[in-house]
Amino acid sequence: MINADKFRRTLGRFATGVIVITTIDYDGKLHGMTANSFTSVSLSPPLILVCVDVQNQTHDFIKDQRKFGVNILSSKQRELSSYFAKTIPQPPEPDIVESELSKNGIPCLQGSLGFLGCSLVAAHLQGDHTIYVGNVEEIITEDNPDRPLIFYESNFRELNSTENQ
Numbered sequence: 001m002i003n004a005d006k007f008r009r010t011l012g013r014f015a016t017g018v019i020v021i022t023t024i025d026y027d028g029k030l031h032g033m034t035a036n037s038f039t040s041v042s043l044s045p046p047l048i049l050v051c052v053d054v055q056n057q058t059h060d061f062i063k064d065q066r067k068f069g070v071n072i073l074s075s076k077q078r079e080l081s082s083y084f085a086k087t088i089p090q091p092p093e094p095d096i097v098e099s100e101l102s103k104n105g106i107p108c109l110q111g112s113l114g115f116l117g118c119s120l121v122a123a124h125l126q127g128d129h130t131i132y133v134g135n136v137e138e139i140i141t142e143d144n145p146d147r148p149l150i151f152y153e154s155n156f157r158e159l160n161s162t163e164n165q
């Protein structure tokens, strides 16, 4: 039998970036969810996946709208990441949330390192999460020199090293 704490702690030793998955709620407003279960799947066609807890609001927004955005966060967006990791009901939206709609009508968070607008092509329920596979139909990348936001051992961190030569 796998010990749940040990499982969680061991997974936490895998350093990841941080994204906010953006969707639209049932009132037509932006809805965001912080996530790190994001992986590229295929280059041709361009596919990515995210894993979403079935109990999260985002789960049904993606299922119903069949589209979602992946916003790759910079280290300057740590507050945004904490905000979108909060449980329901959402607190009043702080000033830090600035967004615009992409061509396909998906909210894109300003200041992110990159944005992928996806249409839902597959959903696989596994355990308590659904693996959502998205076909990337839009890419927005600003010329943003900021560093990525990192999640490691349950803490947000910043890259602090130079490239290996």
Ligand SMILES: Cc1cc2nc3c(=O)[nH]c(=O)nc-3n(C[C@H](O)[C@H](O)[C@H](O)COP(=O)(O)O)c2cc1C
Residues within 6 Å of the ligand: 018, 032, 033, 034, 035, 036, 037, 038, 051, 052, 053, 055, 056, 057, 058, 059, 084, 085, 086, 087, 088, 151
């Ligand atoms: C760094 C970090 C990574 C997370 N990754 C995921 C994830 O990959 N999938 C997920 O379902 N929840 C993830 N969460 C938890 C959600 O952000 C959190 O449950 C959120 O409140 C869900 O919002 P919603 O119910 O409004 O959709 C993560 C939280 C943090 C802080």
